[in-house]
Amino acid sequence: MPVPPASAGRWFLRGARGVVSVPTAILLAAMVGFAGLARESGISMELAAVMTALIWALPSQVVLVGAIAAGASMGATILAITLCSVRLLPMVVALLPTLRGENTPRWQLYGLSTFVAVTAWVVAMAELPKLPREARVPWFAGFALALVVLNTLMTIIAYALIGGLPDMLAAALFFLTPLYFTCSLWGAARANLERFAFVAGFALLPAMHALDPTLDLVFAGIIGGTATWGFDRLRRRRGGL
Amino acid sequence: MPGYSLIDAPWWHLAFVILAGALPTHIWRWLGVAFGTRLDEDSETMRWVRAVATALVAAVVARLVLYPQGMLAEVPALLRLVALLGGFAAYLTLGRKVIVGVLVGEALLLAAMLWTLP
Incomplete structure (x- = not known):
């Protein structure tokens, strides 16, 4: 179907308006927690933005701030x-068949994939199938760009304001990030493999933190993930659950 | 040798964020486009990758809750853990909505703070 040149721009704007949603609101709140974490860790407002x-990607940002605070190599x-x-990676792979049009150039896919993170992915997987194929790339571009701009502004505003907030409110905002990660990752899990891995990584962290506070995440991730994968593989081979 | 304070200059801090933060994150998104449909999500390698990535983010959650910075550190660790698990339990039992888990967890944390802090 031929697409009139004006309509891509319209889909882009519609996508940008799509940021008004519950997942976006939760992400914005979690971004306040990130801004507070960055400020407490001595990172400048510019660098946090x-x-x-x-x-x-909020997990990467939180890990990076933690690494800087811990003096990791x-x-x-x-x-x-x-x-x-x-x-x-698997999120991008899962999104591509839904996102791409018949003739979408590869550079556009590389560009758009840069914006794939949990919130954008969850919304895109829910909204894109409702749109005509040719509208999906411009819609996602508008949505993803608006989401990044909004969250960057939120990081700056929250960083500036959080110092003046009552202690209790600041603590509550820090707490948004772990709650958001727990619920959204559990929801995005495809199988029990990820759910067991989540429990294993959480349970291993205290011991790994005592061992080495700069490598604790890596140790807990590799040991917890590998052990979970090993048990899962054993169970599948025995033809169990 | 700490990476961030290797060179004490704003340009290095920016370079550190790009080299150690942005590129190691983006590489997976670009590889996803590069390999696309040729990847079998249920291969043993991909299963291992998914398990390790999930365990690592869970470790991030544990670190944020058990070894927090700032005001949150004033709340006893056990109460922080109870607030997280309570929020998660609400998420699981009340329709699996992220907003429900977040609100219940926050309410429990606020109650814990009102109870323990002066």
Whole structure:
């Protein structure tokens, strides 16, 4: 079906308006928690905003701030971030068949994939199938860009205001991030494998933290994930659950 | 050797965020486009990858709750843990909505703070 040139722009704007949603509101609130964490860790407002705009994945941002605060080495930081963001790969793979049109150029897919993170993915997987094929790329571009801009502004505003907030409110805002990660990742899990891995990673962290506070996430992730995968594989081979 | 304070200059801090934060995150998104449909999500490698990534983010959650910075550290660890688990239990039992888990967890934390803090 031929697309009139004006309509891509209209779908882009519609996508941008799509940021008014419950998942976006929760993400924005969690971003306040991130801004507070960055401020407590001695990171400048500019750098916190740059993290939101350029990394665009809250777990990576939180891990990066933690690594800076703990004085982790460059290698340990890269390893932790690489491991925690690997879940973006299957998310991109799952989104592509829904997102792409018949003739969508590859560079557009590379550009758009840069914005795939939990919230954008959840909304896109729910909304895109309702749209005509040719509208999906411009809609997602508008939505993703608006989401990044809004969250970057939120990081700046929250960073500036959080110092003046009552202690209790600031603590409540910090607490949004772990609650958001727990519920949204449990919801995004495809199988029991991820659910068991979540419990294992959580349970292992205190021991790993006592061992080495700069590599604790990497240890808990690799040991907890590998053990869960091993048990899951054993169970599948025996033809159990 | 801490990576961030390797060179004490704003340009290095920005470079550190890009090299150690942005690129290791984006690489997976771009690989997703590059490999696309050729990847079998249920292969053993991909299963291992999913398990490790999930365990690592769970460890992030544990670190934020058990070893927090700032005001949250004033609340006893056990109460922080109860607030997280309570919110999660509400998420699981009340229709699996993220907003429900977040609100119940926050309400429990506020109650804990009102109870323990002066």
